[in-house]
Amino acid sequence: MTIYDHVLTENDFVHQNDLRYPFEERGLQFGDGIYEVIRVYGGSYYLIDEHVERLYRSAEAVKIEVPYKKEQMYDQLDELLNKNKITGDAKVYLQITRGSAPRDHAFPTNTDANLYAYVKDLPRATDKMLEGVETITQHDVRWDWCYIKSLNLLPNVLAKQAAAEKGCYEAVLHKDGEVTECSSSNVYLVKDEKVYTHPAKKNILHGCVRIRIEEFCKQEGIPFIEESFCLEDFQYADEVFLTSSTSEVMPILKVDELTIGEGKPGGITRKLQELYEEDAGIPADQSIFKRNLKAQ
Numbered sequence: 001m002t003i004y005d006h007v008l009t010e011n012d013f014v015h016q017n018d019l020r021y022p023f024e025e026r027g028l029q030f031g032d033g034i035y036e037v038i039r040v041y042g043g044s045y046y047l048i049d050e051h052v053e054r055l056y057r058s059a060e061a062v063k064i065e066v067p068y069k070k071e072q073m074y075d076q077l078d079e080l081l082n083k084n085k086i087t088g089d090a091k092v093y094l095q096i097t098r099g100s101a102p103r104d105h106a107f108p109t110n111t112d113a114n115l116y117a118y119v120k121d122l123p124r125a126t127d128k129m130l131e132g133v134e135t136i137t138q139h140d141v142r143w144d145w146c147y148i149k150s151l152n153l154l155p156n157v158l159a160k161q162a163a164a165e166k167g168c169y170e171a172v173l174h175k176d177g178e179v180t181e182c183s184s185s186n187v188y189l190v191k192d193e194k195v196y197t198h199p200a201k202k203n204i205l206h207g208c209v210r211i212r213i214e215e216f217c218k219q220e221g222i223p224f225i226e227e228s229f230c231l232e233d234f235q236y237a238d239e240v241f242l243t244s245s246t247s248e249v250m251p252i253l254k255v256d257e258l259t260i261g262e263g264k265p266g267g268i269t270r271k272l273q274e275l276y277e278e279d280a281g282i283p284a285d286q287s288i289f290k291r292n293l294k295a296q
């Protein structure tokens with residue numbers, strides 16, 4: 001997939017080939033930084049306010065000064081799409097680190113943060129959204145502050161790799177049997193037409209799509225219950241799904257060896273997929289439901 005040439009940095013735009021960092025860069029050496037992945041549909045950002053708010057929250061939590069004021073950040077992110085002439089479906093990856101400085105655990109003094117943001121094409125995973133995916137379970141061995149979108153993703157990487165080795169899409173994480181989220185998405189269980197998900201406490205990432213899922217549920221009169229559930233509860237689930245900016249609303253058909261419900265995407269998941277498409281402004285001819293009809 002194409003990475004577009006114009007990359008936003010802490011000062012201005014540079015060509016992607018000109019982006020260079022020394023070995024002694026805090027993001028590289030300590031994972032001392034934060035990031036965002038922002039979805040773009042048809043050349044426009046989706047959930048941009050939610051992502052920008054979370055970015056500044058993460059930065060504040062780890063005491064990194066964002067090189068741009070919020071208003072400037074919006075302008076620069078728009079300019080990133082303009083300069084790269086983005087008209088289709090894409091994602092923006094943005095990261096900010098504590099900067100380049102001689103390696104020492106304590107914060108360096110007089111060091112500015114490094115920022116880069118680039119755009120990459122990202123077609124929607126429509127086949128998977130239609131068919132559903134399989135998952136495995138993994139112990140959640142991460143730290144207590146997963147609400148910070150930090151660069152320290154080694155536990156997430158290992159969990160996702162374990163899933164990939166079993167031919168699965170995601171790893172559902174749990175702490176002593178209590179489900180938190182997935183390695184790169186939030187997870188939900190549907191029982192008796194109610195949607196359950198882990199409360200937005202410090203031990204999960206507060207997903208931008210999760211915020212919308214809560215709103216969709218409210219709008220449809222579907223109870224959205226922020227209550228953690230256990231691995232055993234999957235046996236009794238009618239539906240399970242996950243959400244993220246890249247996966248949207250993804251039905252989960254299996255958790256380890258257990259088949260969820262009837263082993264196919266359920267009605268509430270389908271409804272939330274429909275509401276997501278509407279909210280994200282997906283054109284009717286690109287709807288997964290249109291593809292579904294065609295396939296029948």
Ligand SMILES: Cc1ncc(COP(=O)(O)O)c(C=O)c1O
Nearest residue numbers: 184185186205207208209244245
């Ligand atoms: C651990 C984790 N949880 C949840 C999410 C979903 O967040 P969002 O909906 O903002 O994409 C992500 C996204 O990358 C994630 O990495």
